[in-house]
Amino acid sequence: MIIQLPTLTSRYTHQIIIGGDFNEDIINGASSQRKKCINDFMQDHELSSKETGLTFIHSNGKDATAIDFILYQNKYSENIIDIKKLNVTSNVSDHYPILLSVLHHQKKLNTSEKSQISTKTFNKRIKWDKIDTGKYASLISTEISSTRCKIQNREDIVSGFSTLNNIIIKATKVFAPKSNKGKKKPKLQVMNEEIRKAISNKKVAFYNWKNNGSINDQHNYYLKQKKLTTYELRKQCRLEIALRRINERQKLIESKVSDTKTFFRMIRNQRGKMSKHIDELNVDGQIYNSDNQIINGWHIHFEELAKKSVNTKFDHKHLENVEKEVKVISDICQERYIHMQVTNKEKLKKDFGIWILSLHGTNGLDPETILTLVKTYVLPILTYGLEILIPKGKSLTTLNLYHKKLLKQLLSLSTNTADPAIYILSGMIPIEAELHIKILTLFGTISRSEKTSNEWRIAERQLKLKSFNSNSWFIDIKKICLLYNIENIEKYLDNPLTKSKWKSFIDNKVQSYWTNKILDDSKMYSTLQYMNCQYTIGKIHPLITTKTANNRDIVRIPSRTKIATGTYIFQSNRASFNKNKVNPTCKLCNKSPETLSHFLLTCESLEMVRKRLVDIIIDMGSELLAKSYFAEEVDLVQLIVNPFYYTVNKCNNEIVQNIAGQLERVCRQLINNLHMKRYDLLTKQQKCEKKNNLS
Numbered sequence: 001m002i003i004q005l006p007t008l009t010s011r012y013t014h015q016i017i018i019g020g021d022f023n024e025d026i027i028n029g030a031s032s033q034r035k036k037c038i039n040d041f042m043q044d045h046e047l048s049s050k051e052t053g054l055t056f057i058h059s060n061g062k063d064a065t066a067i068d069f070i071l072y073q074n075k076y077s078e079n080i081i082d083i084k085k086l087n088v089t090s091n092v093s094d095h096y097p098i099l100l101s102v103l104h105h106q107k108k109l110n111t112s113e114k115s116q117i118s119t120k121t122f123n124k125r126i127k128w129d130k131i132d133t134g135k136y137a138s139l140i141s142t143e144i145s146s147t148r149c150k151i152q153n154r155e156d157i158v159s160g161f162s163t164l165n166n167i168i169i170k171a172t173k174v175f176a177p178k179s180n181k182g183k184k185k186p187k188l189q190v191m192n193e194e195i196r197k198a199i200s201n202k203k204v205a206f207y208n209w210k211n212n213g214s215i216n217d218q219h220n221y222y223l224k225q226k227k228l229t230t231y232e233l234r235k236q237c238r239l240e241i242a243l244r245r246i247n248e249r250q251k252l253i254e255s256k257v258s259d260t261k262t263f264f265r266m267i268r269n270q271r272g273k274m275s276k277h278i279d280e281l282n283v284d285g286q287i288y289n290s291d292n293q294i295i296n297g298w299h300i301h302f303e304e305l306a307k308k309s310v311n312t313k314f315d316h317k318h319l320e321n322v323e324k325e326v327k328v329i330s331d332i333c334q335e336r337y338i339h340m341q342v343t344n345k346e347k348l349k350k351d352f353g354i355w356i357l358s359l360h361g362t363n364g365l366d367p368e369t370i371l372t373l374v375k376t377y378v379l380p381i382l383t384y385g386l387e388i389l390i391p392k393g394k395s396l397t398t399l400n401l402y403h404k405k406l407l408k409q410l411l412s413l414s415t416n417t418a419d420p421a422i423y424i425l426s427g428m429i430p431i432e433a434e435l436h437i438k439i440l441t442l443f444g445t446i447s448r449s450e451k452t453s454n455e456w457r458i459a460e461r462q463l464k465l466k467s468f469n470s471n472s473w474f475i476d477i478k479k480i481c482l483l484y485n486i487e488n489i490e491k492y493l494d495n496p497l498t499k500s501k502w503k504s505f506i507d508n509k510v511q512s513y514w515t516n517k518i519l520d521d522s523k524m525y526s527t528l529q530y531m532n533c534q535y536t537i538g539k540i541h542p543l544i545t546t547k548t549a550n551n552r553d554i555v556r557i558p559s560r561t562k563i564a565t566g567t568y569i570f571q572s573n574r575a576s577f578n579k580n581k582v583n584p585t586c587k588l589c590n591k592s593p594e595t596l597s598h599f600l601l602t603c604e605s606l607e608m609v610r611k612r613l614v615d616i617i618i619d620m621g622s623e624l625l626a627k628s629y630f631a632e633e634v635d636l637v638q639l640i641v642n643p644f645y646y647t648v649n650k651c652n653n654e655i656v657q658n659i660a661g662q663l664e665r666v667c668r669q670l671i672n673n674l675h676m677k678r679y680d681l682l683t684k685q686q687k688c689e690k691k692n693n694l695s
């Protein structure tokens with residue numbers, strides 16, 4: 001090969017670049033026959049090269065030798081921008097690829113010349129049956145008669161032909177319909193059998209409409225058909241998109257703590273179409289490209305986010321909130337946490353917490369999905385290690401406050417929402433109960449260990465000897481047991497229950513205690529009068545679930561929960577807060593105090609929005625409730641605010657399902673529409689008042 005090189009270079013006049021495996025370190029290697037030969041060749045032809053480091057990976061996996069080089073001519077050295085070794089993670093060769101960047105001038109194509117050509121030719125198929133051929137012919141004949149071309153010699157024939165040709169092209173351009181080229185229709189994002197059918201129906205309807213004169217009268221049968229099929233197609237597309245959303249949501253709900261796959265899938269989804277081209281994460285110029293590195297980069301990115309942001313598009317208020325929360329988490333951790341080396345997994349989990357916060361409100365995730373993500377990814381971090389150092393006093397309060405605030409934010413509840421409502425709606429237990437379960441679980445593990453083991457013996461001694469004032473972990477356990485009516489904890493140390501029995505035992509004790517406590521508490525709040533006694537731990541309240549994962553339904557939930565938890569502020573509330581210095585009269589109609597029932601049922605200004613939906617609610621409600629036995633009277637306000645009130649103590653799951661599937665949606669719609677209308681009217685009023693004040 002080296003012998004052939006001189007002949008190659010002498011034959012061409014172009015710039016020459018030679019690259020490849022030289023089987024020799026031609027720059028720093030020890031002298032050898034081959035090296036001498038190559039160096040001579042380079043000298044003869046005025047070639048240079050550049051070091052790029054070790055390029056050949058030995059079969060033992062270590063970078064071993066530098067044997068790959070790129071040679072270039074000295075006279076073109078200004079054109080060589082860079083030669084470098086690439087670190088491509090997907091590289092399977094035993095050589096590293098080497099990248100040469102060369103300066104290259106590409107002549108710009110002369111576009112004006114091109115457009116001149118296109119005026120001379122006409123490369124389009126003409127649909128002659130659609131053209132007014134009479135007008136076309138008359139235009140050509142007038143043009144021809146105006147040219148007065150006389151044919152006398154050979155040149156005249158050529159020029160005459162070209163003139164004739166131009167006339168024909170000109171006439172064709174006038175009458176042929178304009179090309180639609182370049183106007184691309186947006187591509188459908190989804191496709192299935194139904195959509196395909198809907199498309200073909202739409203096409204048929206369009207053809208029929210066109211063939212019957214393209215009449216744009218809205219009573220025309222064909223136009224109606226055309227509209228109907230278009231509507232059907234859109235509907236099918238929406239259905240398919242919704243179905244995909246539901247599946248996606250299901251996957252999120254089923255995701256596990258250790259599930260890094262879901263994490264990377266979400267990242268890919270976020271990248272969308274570009275994910276084919278993006279396989280690395282760029283954080284402030286630093287590139288991360290393997291999976292583990294990306295987690296690192298992700299971490300650094302979020303650390304940076306919590307510190308500062310120069311991005312003007314960023315939601316700073318939200319960022320501030322996130323920052324505060326991160327601080328609370330880290331404060332809690334620092335106070336109450338045995339510091340261990342945080343592994344990548346831990347970091348990943350922590351980031352998930354912050355990330356879920358950033359999802360809130362923007363991504364259209366419904367409360368159920370968000371809560372599941374919190375349970376899987378945030379709670380384990382929040383309570384990590386706290387079963388050993390049991391938080392008490394101030395740090396427990398901080399933790400509790402943070403937990404409640406997080407839930408309120410995620411459920412779009414206002415900050416003054418009564419605490420029991422958070423747990424009733426989310427089906428979650430207070431963080432304290434969460435910790436108690438962890439602590440008792442740890443005790444269960446100790447009780448099942450060998451009676452000769454250190455921890456078992458410590459447990460026995462401390463439970464017997466320490467006084468109730470002691471700070472011992474085991475005395476704390478005793479106090480916790482007292483709370484949950486677990487008597488004689490020593491008994492379980494001597495005769496431990498099996499893992500699953502112990503778990504169901506403590507779950508049962510803890511859950512029944514908190515169910516009663518929260519329900520009792522809820523009765524003390526007048527704002528929760530319509531929420532009424534439905535608290536199932538682990539089950540999200542049907543008031544905030546959605547069956548469709550439909551955005552339109554999801555955005556209606558916040559105003560709905562504000563009404564249900566009594567935190568929607570009416571004029572009458574404002575009056576009582578301000579000791580009646582504010583007028584409680586409804587600002588919309590000025591007729592009576594604005595209360596919940598006035599807003600929902602009687603305010604005249606909202607009647608337009610209300611009428612149809614209230615009728616549906618009355619019809620649907622009476623039909624649904626009639627199916628189960630009812631002794632009590634049905635209150636319309638209660639039915640709208642929380643229809644599930646009437647399903648308490650009815651061991652009939654079907655009615656809950658029916659209400660959730662049908663009635664609840666209408667109630668949500670009604671409340672949201674009333675809220676929007678009220679807001680709209682009040683804003684208009686305020687604007688008028690401002691104007692009047694100014695003038």
Ligand SMILES: [Zn+2]
Nearest residue numbers: 586588589603
């Ligand atoms: Zn009113």
